[in-house]
Amino acid sequence: xxxxxxxxxxxxxxxxxxxxxxxxxxxxxxxxxxxxxxxxxxxxxxxxxxxxxxxxxxxxxxxxxxxxxxxxxxxxxxxxxxxxxxxxxxxxxxxxxxxxxxxxxxxxxxxxxxxxxxxxxxxxxxxxxxxxxxxxxxxxxxxxxxxxxxxxxxxxxxxxxxxxxxxxxxxxxxxxxxxxxxxx
Amino acid sequence: xxxxxxxxxxxxxxxxxxxxxxxxxxxxxxxxxxxxxxxxxxxxxxxxxxxxxxxxxxxxxxxxxxxxxxxxxxxxxxxxxxxxxxxxxxxxxxxxxxxxxxxxxxxxxxxxxxxxxxxxxxx
Numbered sequence: 591x592x593x594x595x596x597x598x599x600x601x602x603x604x605x606x607x608x609x610x611x612x613x614x615x616x617x618x619x620x621x622x623x624x625x626x627x628x629x630x631x632x633x634x635x636x637x638x639x640x641x642x643x644x645x646x647x648x649x650x651x652x653x654x655x656x657x658x659x660x661x662x663x664x665x666x667x668x669x670x671x672x673x674x675x676x677x678x679x680x681x682x683x684x685x686x687x688x689x690x691x692x693x694x695x696x697x698x699x700x701x702x703x704x705x706x707x708x709x710x711x712x713x714x715x716x717x718x719x720x721x722x723x724x725x726x727x728x729x730x731x732x733x734x735x736x737x738x739x740x741x742x743x744x745x746x747x748x749x750x751x752x753x754x755x756x757x758x759x760x761x762x763x764x765x766x767x768x769x770x771x772x773x774x
Numbered sequence: 775x776x777x778x779x780x781x782x783x784x785x786x787x788x789x790x791x792x793x794x795x796x797x798x799x800x801x802x803x804x805x806x807x808x809x810x811x812x813x814x815x816x817x818x819x820x821x822x823x824x825x826x827x828x829x830x831x832x833x834x835x836x837x838x839x840x841x842x843x844x845x846x847x848x849x850x851x852x853x854x855x856x857x858x859x860x861x862x863x864x865x866x867x868x869x870x871x872x873x874x875x876x877x878x879x880x881x882x883x884x885x886x887x888x889x890x891x892x893x894x895x896x897x
Contacts, residue, residue, distance in 0.1 A: 601862045620865070683859045683875045686883060690848050693820025694827065696806040701820075705884060712877045755804050 592625040592639060609640055619644050619676065635676060677718045678730035681737050682711040688740040697747050703740035707733050780860070795831040799824040819844055819891040844890045 595605030596617055606625075607615060612634070617623070622631040623640065634640045689704030710733035717726035799805040810818040822842035829838035830846065838846050851874070857863040858871050873879065 599865060601865075682877070682880055683855050683864075683871070686875060686880060687852065687855050687859070689883075689887075690852055693818070693845065693848075694823045696808045696820060696824070698808065698810055698818040698820045701887075708880050708884065712880050715877050751806050754806075758804060 592627075594623045594625045594640070596624075596634070597622045597631065609643065612640065613643055617643060633676065675723055678714055678723075678727045679734065680711050680714040681707060681730065681733035682714075684741075685711045685733055685737045688737055688744065692740075692744055692747075695744065695747060695751070697744065700740050700744055700747070703736055703743070707736040707740060710736065791831065794824065794827045798828055800828075816895045817891075819887050819894075844887070 591608055593606035593608055594612060595603055596607070596612065596615065598604055598621075604615070612623075617634050617640075619633065619635040621634045623634045623637060624631045625637075628637075635644050685704055685707030687704075689701045689708060692698060692700035692704070710729045713729040714726050714733065717723075717729055793804075797804060805824050808818055808821050810816070811821055820842070823845035826838040826842040826845045827849070829835075829841060830849070835846070854863075854870065854874060858867070858875060864871055
């Protein structure tokens with residue numbers, strides 16, 4: 591059994607706890623947790639070993655296995671995974687940011703990419719609420735794709751501007767030298 | 775890795791704000807010009823936002839509103855988005871995200887951008 595760190599509501603890292611102890615810590619579905627072997631922090635309800643923490647609200651495990659504290663039979667875990675799926679990442683905040691920010695950089699053409707991202711991002715929630723999980727996941731993927739494309743082009747554009755400014759300063763500097771050359 | 779990129783972005787932001795404070799985009803040739811305006815002669819929704827930022831940093835709100843009213847409203851909105859997404863605001867203030875970065879706010883935002891785009895060229 592792994593021991594977990596988690597990030598509390600204040601954003602502080604706490605740990606380590608066994609899955610049973612996490613139950614006492616009132617870890618929520620979207621609490622970020624980490625344990626050895628994980629590449630990055632993940633939502634608690636995405637971690638297989640911690641799924642049982644969130645089954646209680648449905649009442650299913652309480653009634654079916656009242657005294658059982660250990661691992662649940664596989665079919666129970668299967669049931670939990672099917673009945674609750676977190677909404678796929680919507681990308682709404684990111685796609686809105688990549689739509690507005692290019693305006694300041696005078697690269698409004700990038701906003702078109704951001705708008706494509708927003709349209710997909712807004713679909714995620716609608717599909718999810720309708721219960722169409724596959725379509726929601728698909729929209730989430732598209733939204734993420736367009737948002738990332740816009741973001742990387744924006745970063746490239748930003749670098750170009752910085753290079754242009756540096757070249758311009760060097761150019762002006764060289765002109766000053768030229769003037770000196772003529773006058774002497 | 776996350777803190778390093780956070781620090782880098784923060785430093786870039788401060789540097790950019792300093793440039794916009796120190797130099798006036800109106801007179802300095804350093805700042806990028808809008809390709810849409812150059813090609814069509816019409817202003818895009820973002821035209822004037824650099825000048826507006828310069829005016830805002832000099833506490834000239836009226837001037838900023840004249841240069842790009844949309845950006846004056848959008849800048850606090852952008853900071854709210856950055857707070858929600860990258861500074862843990864999503865967990866602390868989920869209701870702010872629902873109101874300002876929900877599905878309907880995204881649609882309203884698109885309508886506002888297009889309306890501003892058309893109106894600023896007509897008026």
